[in-house]
Amino acid sequence: MKVLIVSPEIFPFVKTGGLADVTGALPKALRNLGVEARVILPKHKGIEELGFPMRYHNQRISCQVSQSFVDGEIVESEYDGITAYLVEKDEYYYRDYLYSTPDGDYLDNAERFIFFSKSVLEAIKATGFVPDVIHCNDWETSLVPVFLKTLYQNDPELGKIATLLTIHNLGYQGIFWHYDMHLLNIGWEYFTPDYLEFFGHINFLKGGIVFSDILNTVSRQYSKEIQTPEYGYGLDGILKTRHEDLYGIVNGIDYGDWNPATDKNLPRQFSVDDQKNKKACKKALQEAFGLSVNDGIPVIATISRLADQKGFDLIGSAMEKMLALGVQYVVLGTGERKYHDLFTDLAKQFPKSFSVKIAYDNKLAHIMEAGADMFLMPSRYEPCGLNQLYSLKYGTVPVVRGVGGLEDTIIDFSRSPETGTGFKFHDYTAEAMLDAIERALSVYKNSEKWAILVTRCMKEDFSWEKSAQEYVELYKKAIAKHESL
Numbered sequence: 001m002k003v004l005i006v007s008p009e010i011f012p013f014v015k016t017g018g019l020a021d022v023t024g025a026l027p028k029a030l031r032n033l034g035v036e037a038r039v040i041l042p043k044h045k046g047i048e049e050l051g052f053p054m055r056y057h058n059q060r061i062s063c064q065v066s067q068s069f070v071d072g073e074i075v076e077s078e079y080d081g082i083t084a085y086l087v088e089k090d091e092y093y094y095r096d097y098l099y100s101t102p103d104g105d106y107l108d109n110a111e112r113f114i115f116f117s118k119s120v121l122e123a124i125k126a127t128g129f130v131p132d133v134i135h136c137n138d139w140e141t142s143l144v145p146v147f148l149k150t151l152y153q154n155d156p157e158l159g160k161i162a163t164l165l166t167i168h169n170l171g172y173q174g175i176f177w178h179y180d181m182h183l184l185n186i187g188w189e190y191f192t193p194d195y196l197e198f199f200g201h202i203n204f205l206k207g208g209i210v211f212s213d214i215l216n217t218v219s220r221q222y223s224k225e226i227q228t229p230e231y232g233y234g235l236d237g238i239l240k241t242r243h244e245d246l247y248g249i250v251n252g253i254d255y256g257d258w259n260p261a262t263d264k265n266l267p268r269q270f271s272v273d274d275q276k277n278k279k280a281c282k283k284a285l286q287e288a289f290g291l292s293v294n295d296g297i298p299v300i301a302t303i304s305r306l307a308d309q310k311g312f313d314l315i316g317s318a319m320e321k322m323l324a325l326g327v328q329y330v331v332l333g334t335g336e337r338k339y340h341d342l343f344t345d346l347a348k349q350f351p352k353s354f355s356v357k358i359a360y361d362n363k364l365a366h367i368m369e370a371g372a373d374m375f376l377m378p379s380r381y382e383p384c385g386l387n388q389l390y391s392l393k394y395g396t397v398p399v400v401r402g403v404g405g406l407e408d409t410i411i412d413f414s415r416s417p418e419t420g421t422g423f424k425f426h427d428y429t430a431e432a433m434l435d436a437i438e439r440a441l442s443v444y445k446n447s448e449k450w451a452i453l454v455t456r457c458m459k460e461d462f463s464w465e466k467s468a469q470e471y472v473e474l475y476k477k478a479i480a481k482h483e484s485l
Contacts, residue, residue, distance in 0.1 A: 003030065003037045003475060004131040006120050008113070008140040009098060012079055013052065013086075014044045016098055016360070017305055018251070018386040019168050022218070023137055025254035026471065027082045029464035033472055038129060040120055042093040042112075043075055043086035052077045054086075059126040061087075063118035066182045070115055074123045085127060087119045099140075102337045110176040113204065114183050117143035121152055130157055133475045136165045139174030142208025143184070146196070149211050150186045162482035164474055165212035167205070169383050170226050170233050171309055174204030198234065209238055213485075214478040216247040218384035219405035223248030231381055245481070247474060250408055251384045252464030258369070258390045265366035270395075272458040278370065278395060285371030288364060289330045289355035298444050299328045300437070301372035301396070303365050303387055306335030306343070306358075311378030311401065311433075316342050318430035323353045325434075325441060330372070331356040332364060369394040374440055378425075378433045382406045388422070389462045395454040398422035399436050409462065413453060414439050421457050 009015055011024035027037035048054060059074040072089040087093070092112040100106060121144065124130055136144050145163040152158045180202055181191055191197045196207045209215060217223045223246055225231040227239050239246060256262075260278075261271040267284045268277035279295055286293045300322075304310045315322075316339075323329060331343055331354075343356040357364065369375070375391035377400045384405030388398040400406040402424040413420025423440045425432040444450050 001035045001133070001472070001475060002129070002131040003035055003133045003135055004120075004124070004129065005037055005039045005135045005137070006141040006144060007039065007041055007137040008116070009044075010039050010041045010084070013041060013047050013050070013077075013084065014098065015362075018384070019137060021254070021386055022168070022251050024079070025252065025257075025464055026468060028080055028254070028256075029252065029468035030471065031082070032465070033468055035472060035475075038083040038085065038131075040085040040087065040123055042116055043088040044098060045094045045096065047086065052079060052084075059123070061119055061122040061126055063115055063122055064185050065111060065115055065118070066185065072115070072119055074119075074126050076127070083129075085123050087116060087123065089115065089119075092116075102334070102340060109174070110180040110202070110204075111183055113140045113174065114143060117141060117147060118151075120144050121147060121158055124158060124161075131161060133162045133164055133478050135471075135475075136163060136208060136212065138166070138168050139172055139205040139208070141165075142174065142204045144208075145211040145213070146184075146186065146190075146207040150190070160482075162214075162475070162478040163212045164214045164216065164478045165208045167209075167215065167217040167226070167383070169309075170205070170217075170231070170235060171381065173198075173206065173233065173235070176202045176204075178202060203235075206235060206238060209235065209242060213481040214245050214247070214474055215239075215242060216249055216474055218248070219250050219408045220248035221407045222381075222383045222404040225381070225404060249467050249470045249474070250405060250462070251386060251389075252467040253386060253389045253393070253462050255393065255463055258366075258393055260370050260394050263366055263370065265363045266370050267367075270370075272395075272455060275395060275454070275458075281367060281370035282372070285330065285367050286328065288367060289357070291328050291330070291355055292352065297326065297328050298373045298441060299330065299371065300374045300376050300399070301329075301368045302331045302333070302376045303368055304331075304333045304335075304377075306333045306339035308336070309380050309382075311380055311428075312339050312342075314378045314428070314430045314433050315376070316346070318434055319346050319350070319354065321430075321434055322437060323350055325438065327353070327437075327441070329354045329376075330368065332359065332361060332368060334358055334360060369396055372396045373444060374399050374437075376437070377401065377406060379403060379406065380428060385409070392421060392457040392460045392462070395458045397440060397453060397457060399440050400424055401428065401433070402426045413443065420453070421460060
């Protein structure tokens with residue numbers, strides 16, 4: 001089986017969040033199952049400086065966008081033995097950010113990702129790699145199945161390709177005003193509620209949901225939640241009509257990158273059988289954030305996009321009460337300017353117990369996972385979440401809100417002390433979050449109980465093998481569905 005994984009970001013080339021981790025690790029797990037998986041992404045600013053091979057084979061492409069033809073080039077690269085195709089078009093992708101600045105989205109995002117979706121299909125022709133399945137990810141790639149079944153439906157090579165769309169986060173849909181419809185070149189007959197129209201706008205993700213052969217999202221719980229008005233963001237109706245083609249697969253994690261026993265980002269490595277060096281990582285974490293080095297103070301960490309979805313309004317409102325519990329709290333991430341400003345101000349207000357770094361720093365993220373005692377994720381919604389899985393491996397106990405993948409992957413210790421792997425709350429309130437933190441701290445004070453909990457966390461296994469096998473089955477379903485149409 002041949003699979004082409006399409007994503008706007010793929011680690012280790014470029015990353016803003018968990019999407020990159022997933023689309024970077026899945027191809028390697030698929031390879032172990034005998035699948036030839038390749039990836040394609042835009043050639044963003046900064047990739048070339050990372051030292052990956054850049055092979056130019058004069059694979060020029062030209063895609064119609066409205067009344068013009070936009071030229072680009074397919075550059076071949078690789079990582080960990082996986083072939084990668086980079087769509088080079090500096091006018092669209094050589095920018096400081098991938099999707100938006102702290103002040104808002106790029107105004108030409110519709111054009112940028114219409115071109116990317118068309119370039120994926122032209123890249124198949126240019127490179128000669130014709131997959132059995134194109135695996136799309138999120139709204140930035142959701143027009144690929146739309147174009148396959150409209151502009152390219154009679155193409156002898158492309159017409160046979162099946163599609164799977166993975167929805168990593170339904171809160172981001174690629175919604176643009178209807179005046180951009182001309183950029184798609186598919187005709188106004190598709191601007192209807194049955195296709196791309198969404199309350200008078202174009203909705204890229206909706207197009208992918210309608211036109212893809214098979215759909216999935218990144219946890220079983222989230223696949224149910226998105227079919228409800230509360231979490232469906234206006235697409236619950238269309239998702240219900242496709243419920244027979246909608247599946248939930250929990251993300252795996254790459255233990256080649258996230259394993260405290262082999263992690264070269266850490267000052268000292270440790271394992272479930274020898275955990276003593278976790279203290280050295282805690283010391284490094286406290287030093288990195290300019291906090292007092294004290295192994296007796298519990299450290300709570302959050303690494304995240306700074307956005308409403310992630311529960312930062314709860315954290316901001318509860319900060320004083322949380323710090324009064326005698327903890328140190330550290331945050332790493334970038335996102336909405338209001339949170340940049342809020343947490344910068346809070347760090348000045350509580351310099352001895354709270355510190356924030358407004359940045360993306362992969363090395364520091366590893367040190368945080370290794371050095372913290374607890375990891376806080378009070379998400380408003382969370383399709384899967386990866387950091388709670390990283391935290392388990394590093395013996396950093398998750399404190400999470402029980403939604404989506406957080407509900408699926410963490411067992412509440414307070415309710416199930418014999419099997420618990422963290423602490424959960426369900427009401428979206430600062431009080432409920434603080435209660436979960438206090439429950440965690442009460443166990444932390446009992447060193448024997450805490451050691452048992454940490455060891456249990458580190459023994460959890462969320463490797464990609466099982467999830468990759470489930471994706472292989474979905475690829476088979478997509479091929480069968482496509483052939484039956």
